[in-house]
Amino acid sequence: MKHFSLLMMFALLASGAMAQKNLLKGKITDKNQNPLAFATVILEGTVRGVQSDVNGNYELKDFPKGDYQLKISLLGYEDSVLPFSITEAETKILNIVMTEEPLWLDSFELLSSRGILGQEKLAEVEDFRINAGKKNEVIRIRDIDANLAMNNSRQIFGRTPGISIWENDGSGIQLGVASRGLSPNRSWEFNVRMNGYDITPDPMGYPEAYFTPPMEVVEKIEIIRGASSLQFGPQFGGLMNFVLRKPDQSTRFTVETINTLGNNGLFSTFNYIGGTEGKFSYTAYYQKRVGNGWRENGYFNTDHAHIEVGYAASNRLKLGLEATYMTTESQQPGGLTDQQFAEDSRQSTRERNWFSTPWFVPSLSAEYLVSPKTRLSWKVFGTIAERNSVGFVRQINEEDDLGNRQVDRDYYTTYGSELRLSTDFKFLGLDNSLASGIRYFNGHIDRKQNGVGSNGSEMDFELTSGSEYPRNLDFRNVNYAAFAENVFRFSDKFLLTAGLRLEQIESSNSGQFNVVNGQPQILDPITRTRSFLLAGLGSEFHVTPTTELYSNWSQAYRPVLISDLTPPATTDVIDQNLKDSRGFNFDFGYRGNIGTYLNFDVSYFYLNYADRIGTLTQLNSDGSSFQFRTNLGGSISQGFEGYMEVDPISAIFDKSRFGYLNIFASIAFVDARYGDFATTRLVNGFLQESNLKGNRVENAPRKINRYGATYRYRSFSMTWQLSDIGEAFADASNTLEPNAAATTGLIPAYVVQDLSASFTFMKKYSLKAGVNNLTDERYFTRRAGGYPGPGIMPADGRTFYTTLGLKF
CATH class of the missing domain: 2.60.40.1120 (Carboxypeptidase-like, regulatory domain)
Known part of the structure; x- marks a missing residue:
């Protein structure tokens, strides 16, 4: 600080x-x-x-x-x-x-002024990137009635079709979302960024999003589905970029404070300053959030701080500095067995499990206006962070023996740079827009696991005297990339996009795997170097001035992760020819608005996820077994995503003295299934072969429907939302009956409602209140195989919050 x-x-x-x-x-x-x-x-x-x-x-x-x-x-x-x-x-x-x-009917913000639009689409070309022809959404946080103090993702992504959510972190510290049948595990199938730069430990090797900015400072969330791979690299899910509030350009000095109280001891205070003075602009915020959680042993205490300073060095050059810091102290209540969940989903049998993720993300930027039609952007960024956990982490059906706890610690040190160019030009009589760039990234993860910690109950990551970590691994990633994507405008109605991305990735893993009888077991160093090319095509056709057909086909990939290169046991074997998972996304849809009363986006998608990595049981010549990790097969996700929002009052009366009512539906049907995917297991000393073909992909509900209504009258608004989510499986074998440890089995369907309201008075005071999980449903969205489980991870029941804000 x-x-x-x-x-x-x-x-x-x-x-x-x-x-x-x-x-x-x-x-x-x-x-x-x-x-x-x-x-x-x-x-x-x-x-x-x-x-x-x-x-x-x-x-x-x-x-x-x-x-x-x-x-x-x-x-x-x-x-x-x-x-x-x-x-x-x-x-x-x-x-x-x-x-x-x-009245221009294609003006999204005008619709928003009437409350019709809680979700927008990106401009065709914006912020050194091309969005034309791509399935994309913009979530304007200011237009949402939601529990922002707790980063309530169910409400925030309510209007975004097909987003599945793991609701097992009521503290709001970590975000777990996915789309199109992919895993929501800490949003690792998305390329997660903030203000355009990376905030995950390593998008090439460990893309888990341990850090989420406070929604009170987020201006918008930009989502580009899998077609973003050309301009941003992995993952199959696409890009998710948190855009923070920019310096207030209308005043030298603005102060805002937002304070929230809720049940279960919730207290959150968010404090912000910002302004513009001459060539300088600045923002800074600090958020403190503390609470006991909805479940027993669910305490959390987080601090966020951020500063951004901009300087117009000349009429053409603008420089920027950003720095974000987060500290967390989170008690993990652990999982439950199915019987425990049925008896009381608020209970916890783990009181000694703690988790902490100190996170520091600095960034430098420069924007240069080469000409009125050509701009350059350069960003340098880094992450200095940790992932720390301590606790009793055995199966949830085993009672805590109150002995020494296990300590695991990761240290992340990454840095990178991106140079981007955006230009408009004429070629062969056509208006063109080009976005291109080069990228360098260097990531280092120092992983220390299975340490012997204290037998206490507080957050303590120190090892017992004289002990060391049996597992001490060193993972490194170096990535070079270059891309170019162009918009060809054949007329005012029709355009095509085409692009290429060249990737080179070098991954290495080495270190000590374990200590057995006092003897260290050293891994054979593993290095993977590969280069490949990605391609993509897209199009848009404006059917009317306010509606358009769009389509896109883009190749995507998922790099070999640190977990893929780390064998569970020294007898396991990693395929020397292990490849990155490759595939493509395809979208075809129709979107737009009609008048000031209807906004819509309906589309079909097809996601081919090939070369998925898994393990096969194999036999040695002496009859002993070992696990062989290799590329086993693929999966196909396809389905329908639809979003519609309508204001019947505007449709009938155009204008109203009594306010406006907008009703939305965000619906998705997702059929995610394995293709040819071979598996083996050992039965009575013999290998038994099988295939997952036709099985549903785990953690992929077929139905993801959300409905809601918002009433707005002047500075008052109220939103009701219902989420109707289908059942899912916790494992690829589609096991129905749960095992004793509750790590496999069905994840039942559920329906949950939320109600929130806000009121602004005297232009500078705001009051918000709401109830999450209005009917106090008891449900879960995840069966965890490891930390922070294992076992069933219950979602929060009914919670309340009240927020008072002041701005001057």
Whole structure:
């Protein structure tokens, strides 16, 4: 925290000390002289821009003398462009009167102003990437009535079709989501980023998302399904990018505090500052969240801090610095057997299990405007983090013997850099947009496991005196990548996209596997180096000015992970020709909006996940068995994803003095099944062969339906949501009856409801409240095979929260 405070002080002092070269200011109003707030004001051809404040005033400071074009944009008004000249140290006043424009039906934000749109789509080309022709969603957090203090993913992703969620972490520390029959395990089938850079330990070798930013500071979540692999690399699920709130461009200094109380001892405080002064912009936040959890032995205590400083070094160059820090203290209540869950799902038989993930993510960035149509972006980022656990981790049907606990610790040190170029140009008479880039990533994981810890009950990751970790592994990943994707616009209605990505990955694993009778067992070092090319094609056809057909085919891959290179026993064998899992995603859909009352996106998808990695039981010449890890086969996921949101009041009356009602349905049918996937097992000394072909993929419900309704009247809104999720299997063998340890068996279907409301008054006060799991359903979404289980991981029952916010 000391480093954040010093950095913030430096930014404020530096911005205050800057000598102002000149000043452009004025007021933006409509034709009736009413002030227009939050209009975007930019100097065209530069990186400089601000927003008008609540009184319509704006100020642009400290830019070189010269001739400029001032562009003002605001939803519902025609863009205004004013040429002007300014000299050194001159103060110039330009007042602007905006002209109201006709109601453009493809304006997503206008729909949002009426409450119709809790979900949008990305622009065709934006932020050095191409989104045209791709299945994508934008979740605007500010438009959602939800328990943001607890990062309630069921509500946050409520309008995003096909998102399956593991609801076993009521603390909100970790996010577990997936789509299209993939595993939600810490969202590891998504390429998880924040502000465009990596925040997982290692997307090439250990892509588990242990860090999730507080939703109170997230402006939006961008999701691009598997077609994102060309521009971002793995995984099959696509990209999930958390975009944090940017510095307030309408004021020098903004302060906001959001405080939440709830049952089970919940207390959360979120505090934010931000603003723009001359060439400098800044934001900083701090969140503290503490609670006892819904289950016994479910205590959590988290701290998040973040700072972002931007500096316009010139009219064409903008520099940025970001740093995020998180500490956690989380007690893990462990799993339950089926009998225990039926008796009381709130109970816990593990009171000595603790988990902690200190996380530090720094980033530097630079954006350079080469020309009005060509821009460069450079990001340098890193992760210095840990994953620490201590506890009694045997099967859940074994009673804790109150002896020494097991300690496992991971240390992550990663860094990388991405250089991207975005340009618009004409070729063969066509309007083109090109996005290209190069990437370097270097990841190092130091894994220490099976240590002998204390026999206490507190969070303590120290080993007993004189002991060492029997397992001490060193995993490294180096990745080079280059990509290019282009949009070919054949007309105002039709476009095609085409792209390629070249990957080179080198993975290595070495170290000590175990200690037996005092003798260390050293693994034979394993190194995998491979290069390959990915390709993709997409298209869009605008059926009407506000609706479009879209389609995309893109190859995808999942790199060999650290778990794939780590044998469970020294007798196990890793295939020397082990390959990355390869495959492709295909989408075909129709999306758009009709008037200000209907928004929709319906699509068919097909996901081919080939070369999945698994283990076969094999026999040595002496009759002994060993496990052989190799590429065994693949799976196919296909189905339908549909989203529709309608406002019947706008449809009938256009405008209403009594508020607006929007009703949404987010539905998905997912058929995820194994193809030819060979397996073996040892029965009475003989190998028995079988095949998973036709089995449903584990943790993949066939039905993922969510429905809801939001009523809005002026500054009041209330949302009811129902989630109707189908049954799933916990293992690839599709075992119906649970085993004694509750790690396999059916995961039953469930229905759960949420109710939330918010009210803003006097423009600076806000009050929110809600009930999650309104009817107190008892259900679970996961049977864990290991930590934080093992066993059934119950979802939270009924919880309450109340939030009071203040902004000035």
